[in-house]
Amino acid sequence: MPKLIVAIFISLLCLGATAQAQATKEDDYDRGYRYLYDKVLDSAYFLLDNYISTGKDSLKKGKAYLYIGEILWNTGDLYGAEEYLAGSLRFLNDVDSAHREHLSYTYSILGNISIDLQQYTEAIDHYNNGLQYAYPDFVPELMNGKATTLQKMKRYADALAVYDSLRKLPFSSYSLLARIVDNTAYTKWLASPGYNALPDFHWAKQLRKDSGHQWGLNASYAHLAEFHTARHPDSALYYSQKMLATAQALGSTEDVLQALDKLVRLSPDAGRKNAFYDQYKFLRDSMQRSKDTTRSRFAMIRYEVQKSKADNLELQQENRQQRLWMWGLTGAAILGIAGIRNRHNKRRKKIKQEADNSIRHERLKTSQKVHDVVANGLYNIMNELEHSPAINREPMLNKIEDLYEKSRNISYEEPLPPQAAGFPAKVHALLSSFSNEHTRVIIVGNQPAFWNQTSPLQQQQLQLVLNELMVNMKKHSSASNVSVIFKQEHRNGFVLYKDDGQGLPANHVAGNGLQNTVNRINGIDGAITFGKTPKGGLAVDISFPLHTANT
Template identity: 40%
Template sequence: MKNYLIIILSIFISTCNKERKNEHSNRQDVYFLKAESLYNKNSDSAFYYFYRFTTLNRDSLLTGQAFSYMALIQSNAGDNYGAQESLIHSLKYLNKNIKDHWLSIATNYNELGLTSMNLKDYKTALGYFNNALPFYTNLNYLCSALNNKAWAYRELGQYNKAIKIYKYILNQKVDTTEYARFLSNFEKTKWLQNSNYNAGPQFLKALQIRSIENDHWGQNASYAHLADFYEKKMPDSALIYAQKMYLTATKLNSPDDQLEALQKLIKLSPAKETKYFFSVYEKLNDSLQTARSAAKNQFALIRYETEKSKADNLVLQKDNDGKRYQIIILAFGIVLISVTGTVLYKKRKQRIELQAQNTIRENKLKTSQKVHDVVANGLYKIMSKLDNQETLKNNPVINEIEELYEQSRDLSYEKPRPKNPHFHEKIFDLLKSFASENTRVILVGNSIQLWEQVSEQAKEEIQHILQELMVNMSKHSQASDVVIRFEQAQQKINISYTDNGIGIRGGVQPNNGLTNTGTRIEAIGGTITFDTKVEKGLKIQISFPVS
């Protein structure tokens, strides 16, 4: 879809380049043309010149298009929120009553929908796609927007609405590559609605069309669909398509698609190869998150430097206006310093208060840890010794010691948790700490985005639940492989725990740990399910709402 927006912007640029009236206007044109020439070569420089153009130009249509270009650059770098901000700025410069602006308005709303889809906000995305539709006059663009609308319905589980849209656009005269895209999405929707539906032949038809048209992005999508479709029916075929998807995504330099392909390879590959693919997945995911964080900071820095340069130029231009302007500037400087000083003082005060609160939390944490490590573990050790002595097995003192052990253990679970923006790292460290020479622990899907909208209470409870499961695994399961998968489905987080140990014989027993686990998951409105009927090992499904 981003390719369409580039084409549309280029068309508008060619029709809206007007003769400038003075040297200042010519300089503005230079900024825009310079940015356009750098778009596919150096995105940071292109972003700078587009933004510089928006600070000087008065042509509303071109300014709107410059912001649209900036949004595409931000979206490609994974800065979805920044892209949305730029798109909203773009719409402010466009007029719904001017027909020449319609295509730009439509593409902006469509791109807002796509960024919302990236953020898994499907209802908001649906609204933006609906806003885009009235402004399209080109059939291919209209059908592409309708395809995106159907996609949103599919993600919301409203399959009938999605299928109705796909049937309509498949009957229109569209480009061959677009037809293949609509066909493949249509078949996937019908398969998701009915798992017994045989979508394979049509998936392969779409892939054949894309191969003939040399549509590499389309082939990448087809491989993903085929890998998912054959996962349970023909795992060997699914593995082949996952491998093809990974190779194609690598050639296209699409890290998101590479990560998706690696997830499929981890799931489908033999045990010996799973470790390798997981290692590649972790390295790629870490580097991608680092690059996207750096890109967000870079865009903010470019805007700051541009605004600073603009302010400096204005000051130089007004130096000749006399002492009156100097007094105004001086007064402004005093006010700015006062405001800055006030802000810095408040921030310093807040920082000191936060440090004090963190110190209190750390002290409480150390205390609770000592309760667990010293008191609870000490009591447990005494209980174990007494249990091994036949003459003391029924002694009431043992029951009292056990009660003290449970109380001290419960206290250790109530330690305060400081707010941590990198919760995925904490979960990674926690789960990996249970890995050993005899037990391999594999994590899939534990990304920073997964936890962004999860409340602190839910994070704390989930951390305790996972810790309890891993402690039980370490003590009882005798497992050599443990896999924990994280994923978000609409407004729920799903966590799947699987090991190849001895399982739970005789069903789940309601001991203290499992009772606490049940209480914790209920506290955040979630569920936990133990599957003890598997041939070997144990499977546990955890699900809870995002917020």
């Protein structure tokens, strides 16, 4: 149902924008904005992301980040949405009145995402920040989001205080009044199950019927069904059926799923219960596949936009180098032998300095690795010798031998095994750590729903494999763009890696790193293939059977 707020807000912004005469030629932002209004999301995504790379107007850039973040949120890519919304905050200026409404909306979506991630404290902070910039018409939306968050935190008294404040505001529509009445009654009932919320529930339902607000009417049916579940199951069943019919008429897949879930639990007839469950499972799986497909499609769009940008920058660099050569030759002709000799001497000095710096840098890297592996290992052994009352010879020899092996393979030392809790965030941090001004890393599908179906061993091995691929990319491929996609199909998990670097040569012989990668995937009953993208970069496809992270 938050999607309704999103749709209303976008519609108002789009209607206001199209009413203005365009003083300049349409750019990628203007065309992308028009596609967004027409709900042609692929084209909108491509053009808005391209404007982010090439545009100059800070307000348009901030709004482009905002709208892409909203698109990603609606497809379930929460981390990707947060990344783009953070970009919106970087370009929107809080002292410029033209930017303030977009700031408030950005914080509103960030609050909604934090609720989806169950990060309720952060959600309240986002809604409070949004209230600083909101126009009066948008204030109730932010306050309602804050109250909903407090309700989910079971801080019912605080939530009701916010709803009381909302009741004091002037109402622009009956649908808004119905929403506040309905949510207030629902919160009072949650706080005190003996509270009779029916009068307010029916009042809100009637207000919504009178105003023709079908989305709100669906919310009323949901609350009435929940209220009657324990007291009057037949009434709960009736309102669940009403909710299903309304959700189907509105085309709201999420509300249809919620209604089917209620009908599965409430239907007294076993045959109808099974039929509802089959519908629920089919629709849930279809929606998940659709979201996965959409996220993958958007990831490829982002990849192509960044690749195009990198190609343009490379061409500009080549042209710049050609001009420098022309100027150098002209200068050499004018200055003669003396100028050429002077330039040669300077160039030779620069090359020597770069060589010296390179040697010094390599020595420093080697010294740091020896310190991390050998020195720390020796310190641990010394510490054990110092503090142990008795020394067990065999284990001590094993530790010394292990340290010896690590010192021989410093380049391939493995990271610590991961833990199941918070694993998507760890994977996101690992992959994002390789992103810099020369390399952009695009991550898709790194969600708890994916990792919750993997075992601790699979998580450990996949993290090590991803680290090896990223290190290999960093050291050898000279890639500008990297994409890592996580998805699931038919009880199998897939990790798809692509970059636009040099790729593997035809006569390549796998070293220790890539051979270890193959062995790790084989160890979890998976398969890995190495190939090339159409443009010559490296493509790695990994597949493995899914399990449960708690087993």
